Amino acid sequence: MRASWADLAANSAVENAGAGAGTSANNAGPGNSLPPSRSTYVPPHLRNRPPSAEPPAPAYSGGTTSGAGTANAGSRWGAPRGGEYRSGGGGGRGSGWGNRSGGWDCGRDREVNPFGDQDDTEEAFNEQENSGINFDAYEDIPVETSGNNVPPPVNTFAEIDLGEALNANITRCKYVKPTPVQRHAIPISLAGRDLMACAQTGSGKTAAFCFPIISGILRGQPMQRPPRGVRTVYPLALVLSPTRELSMQIHDEARKFAYQTGVKVVVAYGGAPINHQLRDLEKGVDILVATPGRLVDLLERARVSLQMIRYLALDEADRMLDMGFEPQIRKIVEQMDMPPAGVRQTMLFSATFPKEIQRLASDFLSSYIFLAVGRVGSSTDLIVQRVEYVQESDKRSHLMDLLHAQRANGVHGKQALTLVFVETKKGADALEHWLCMNGFPATTIHGDRTQQEREMALRSFKSGNTPILVATDVAARGLDIPHVAHVVNFDLPNDIDDYVHRIGRTGRAGKKGLATAFFNDNNASLARSLAELMQEANQEVPAWLSRYAARSSFGGRNRRSGGGRFGGRDFRREGSFNRGGSDYYNAGNNSAGYGASGGYGAGASSAWD
Numbered sequence: 112m113r114a115s116w117a118d119l120a121a122n123s124a125v126e127n128a129g130a131g132a133g134t135s136a137n138n139a140g141p142g143n144s145l146p147p148s149r150s151t152y153v154p155p156h157l158r159n160r161p162p163s164a165e166p167p168a169p170a171y172s173g174g175t176t177s178g179a180g181t182a183n184a185g186s187r188w189g190a191p192r193g194g195e196y197r198s199g200g201g202g203g204r205g206s207g208w209g210n211r212s213g214g215w216d217c218g219r220d221r222e223v224n225p226f227g228d229q230d231d232t233e234e235a236f237n238e239q240e241n242s243g244i245n246f247d248a249y250e251d252i253p254v255e256t257s258g259n260n261v262p263p264p265v266n267t268f269a270e271i272d273l274g275e276a277l278n279a280n281i282t283r284c285k286y287v288k289p290t291p292v293q294r295h296a297i298p299i300s301l302a303g304r305d306l307m308a309c310a311q312t313g314s315g316k317t318a319a320f321c322f323p324i325i326s327g328i329l330r331g332q333p334m335q336r337p338p339r340g341v342r343t344v345y346p347l348a349l350v351l352s353p354t355r356e357l358s359m360q361i362h363d364e365a366r367k368f369a370y371q372t373g374v375k376v377v378v379a380y381g382g383a384p385i386n387h388q389l390r391d392l393e394k395g396v397d398i399l400v401a402t403p404g405r406l407v408d409l410l411e412r413a414r415v416s417l418q419m420i421r422y423l424a425l426d427e428a429d430r431m432l433d434m435g436f437e438p439q440i441r442k443i444v445e446q447m448d449m450p451p452a453g454v455r456q457t458m459l460f461s462a463t464f465p466k467e468i469q470r471l472a473s474d475f476l477s478s479y480i481f482l483a484v485g486r487v488g489s490s491t492d493l494i495v496q497r498v499e500y501v502q503e504s505d506k507r508s509h510l511m512d513l514l515h516a517q518r519a520n521g522v523h524g525k526q527a528l529t530l531v532f533v534e535t536k537k538g539a540d541a542l543e544h545w546l547c548m549n550g551f552p553a554t555t556i557h558g559d560r561t562q563q564e565r566e567m568a569l570r571s572f573k574s575g576n577t578p579i580l581v582a583t584d585v586a587a588r589g590l591d592i593p594h595v596a597h598v599v600n601f602d603l604p605n606d607i608d609d610y611v612h613r614i615g616r617t618g619r620a621g622k623k624g625l626a627t628a629f630f631n632d633n634n635a636s637l638a639r640s641l642a643e644l645m646q647e648a649n650q651e652v653p654a655w656l657s658r659y660a661a662r663s664s665f666g667g668r669n670r671r672s673g674g675g676r677f678g679g680r681d682f683r684r685e686g687s688f689n690r691g692g693s694d695y696y697n698a699g700n701n702s703a704g705y706g707a708s709g710g711y712g713a714g715a716s717s718a719w720d
């Protein structure tokens with residue numbers, strides 16, 4: 112029996128919002144009346160700010176940034192919640208290199224407590240603790256590894272010697288046990304191996320590459336940086352990600368993991384004043400998190416040298432190596448002064464890894480291990496996927512119906528967060544305007560907005576002040592927004608992998624989520640891969656979509672064919688798949704879902720007839 116959309120939305124909202132959320136003053140009641148704040152129009156991101164709130168955050172949020180004016184007002188250690196903490200605070204940490212005492216216990220005074228950075232979201236949504244999330248949902252997940260001498264997985268963090276300070280931070284993060292990708296990837300990385308890891312959205316990949324990097328830096332000999340020029344900095348680890356917001360998020364996470372370890376994490380991304388970032392860098396950097404464009408700028412100015420890089424991590428690695436980014440990545444990795452593959456350790460992570468990208472990526476790796484957790488390129492079963500046939504001209508009213516239903520089923524009057532993906536920047540602005548005019552507080556994030564606007568939009572959405580975010584693909588990858596109950600693909604993407612990442616903004620960390628897509632003739636080329644994906648994820652495929660899929664023999668950019676279940680295999684094993692082969696080690700204890708036979712391989716299309 113098919114559950115109604117409203118039920119799904121309500122359930123999802125309950126799952127994600129938890130109890131105790133008060134009614135946002137911003138949320139107009141059901142109906143079409145404009146929200147009160149519209150009469151004296153205040154941009155959505157500025158609504159509900161307490162009178163004493165700080166001015167809109169600057170366009171940067173580097174944790175060690177010092178240029179925020181009042182940055183030193185108050186908090187240092189253990190900055191209390193509720194506004195005193197500033198991510199731009201701190202400053203004046205005894206900088207320079209080699210400050211780490213080399214041991215595990217090297218707390219540093221003046222380090223701002225990143226765990227104080229709990230925004231309003233926590234209170235607003237009364238979030239479940241991470242310890243309460245349903246990682247059991249991942250227990251039966253198929254795992255496959257290939258490569259030589261794959262280190263065995265661990266079951267607990269205690270089994271890995273990450274060191275006292277890092278363990279304390281894991282406890283602070285309320286991580287009780289490692290997620291499947293962490294169970295496998297952390298021992299592999301700690302053993303110094305290069306890694307190409309593919310695991311579902313929201314399954315904890317960030318920690319999977321951050322923990323080994325921090326641990327490795329702590330264990331390593333303090334490095335004497337070459338005296339190339341006083342203003343050049345020499346990070347030991349480089350983490351690249353495709354979007355500014357994702358880099359900021361990784362930076363925030365990494366700072367939590369590195370708290371009181373003495374390992375310095377700095378972020379650099381475009382659209383924000385470079386001078387602030389330069390100042391941060393000058394204070395010292397062990398781990399540099401960056402977007403490629405800004406990093407190239409810093410390299411060309413000789414303000415950063417990659418000579419000392421020991422660890423290179425590419426998050427959303429398939430995106431980083433697709434046509435848009437590849438030249439920049441090659442420049443950074445191959446044409447500057449970074450140590451070559453084999454000398455540095457390289458880790459690539461994504462939820463999707465098309466074979467052609469795997470092939471490209473292998474240029475950056477040395478004797479690497481391929482790790483697939485879950486059905487590669489698939490979405491998690493935690494996300495209920497719905498596809499509705501909606502003509503272009505009906506999309507707005509259809510969206511309105513969904514939002515009304517969601518609002519009617521809101522939890523304690525709090526509207527669940529809804530992320531709406533559209534194709535174009537203009538389309539995003541137009542839809543945002545229309546939603547606001549119709550009483551639905553919305554904001555938007557896309558490439559034509561200033562960085563400051565983008566950050567404000569995201570913050571306003573996360574806090575629930577503006578519970579609808581209209582976004583282009585700039586928000587499709589990596590963003591971890593805990594209470595997104597519903598992702599709506601108002602316009603479907605052309606590429607099924609983009610769909611996977613978009614819907615992955617909900618159903619994260621073991622929680623349930625809902626994704627609705629509006630499909631019409633314009634999306635015919637996606638029909639087959641979409642139907643295939645849904646079937647893989649045990650979703651109900653509408654009969655009409657199956658018919659589209661059967662018809663569309665061209666199948667769009669279906670990168671999945673020929674790779675067994677969803678191309679989820681190491682491309683090196685193409686054509687020579689052999690479970691007993693010497694270069695193949697199946698570390699998973701439950702890899703049954705990955706057989707070359709069974710599943711939805713070649714015969715998948717018959718399912719649509």
Ligand SMILES: Nc1ncnc2c1ncn2[C@@H]1O[C@H](COP(=O)(O)OP(=O)(O)OP(=O)(O)O)[C@@H](O)[C@H]1O
Pocket residue numbers: 241242244285286287288289290293310311312313314315316317318461462588589590591615616619620
């Ligand atoms: N061991 C753990 N225990 C509890 N929560 C965890 C654990 N590891 C990660 N998390 C939480 O899970 C959420 C998702 O993690 P993360 O953003 O790293 O996912 P991801 O796999 O990188 O997703 P995406 O593919 O979308 O980038 C985060 O909120 C993170 O804090």
